Amino acid sequence: MPSTDSSLDPVKQRLTELRNGLLALHKTLLDSERAVYERDIARITSSGELLNLVINDPWFAWLHALSEFVVLIDETLDAEEPPQGMDAERLIAQAWELLAPNENGRGFAKRYFEALQRDPDVVLAHARMRKVLANLG
Numbered sequence: 210m211p212s213t214d215s216s217l218d219p220v221k222q223r224l225t226e227l228r229n230g231l232l233a234l235h236k237t238l239l240d241s242e243r244a245v246y247e248r249d250i251a252r253i254t255s256s257g258e259l260l261n262l263v264i265n266d267p268w269f270a271w272l273h274a275l276s277e278f279v280v281l282i283d284e285t286l287d288a289e290e291p292p293q294g295m296d297a298e299r300l301i302a303q304a305w306e307l308l309a310p311n312e313n314g315r316g317f318a319k320r321y322f323e324a325l326q327r328d329p330d331v332v333l334a335h336a337r338m339r340k341v342l343a344n345l346g
Contacts, residue, residue: 223297223345228282230341235275237334241324242269271320278307301345
């Protein structure tokens with residue numbers, strides 16, 4: 210896993226900050242979805258059950274887009290060739306696109322919009338992530 214070591218080159222540092230911000234947002238979204246699932250469907254009794262649901266249940270499938278994006282950043286950071294400035298710019302731009310909620314959208318954009326409408330914790334996490342993105346350029 211990438212570290213937050215201050216000796217990282219600037220490109221790796223930017224990508225690590227992006228990754229860490231996205232992970233925090235992902236956790237908030239997962240907690241929010243879990244609460245709604247438990248309210249509407251059934252109680253989740255263990256972390257193993259939650260993991261199985263996140264991987265296999267359509268309820269949580271929309272979060273895969275964010276999970277896969279974090280994996281892409283990890284792969285970029287762990288590649289044999291060090292990431293270049295253009296890699297960081299491209300991933301930051303992709304993050305802006307991914308995190309654009311859309312009431313009339315599909316998939317992640319629509320479900321993200323819905324989560325923002327129902328959960329103040331998601332609104333705060335979204336605001337923190339937008340600040341991270343703005344600071345990254």
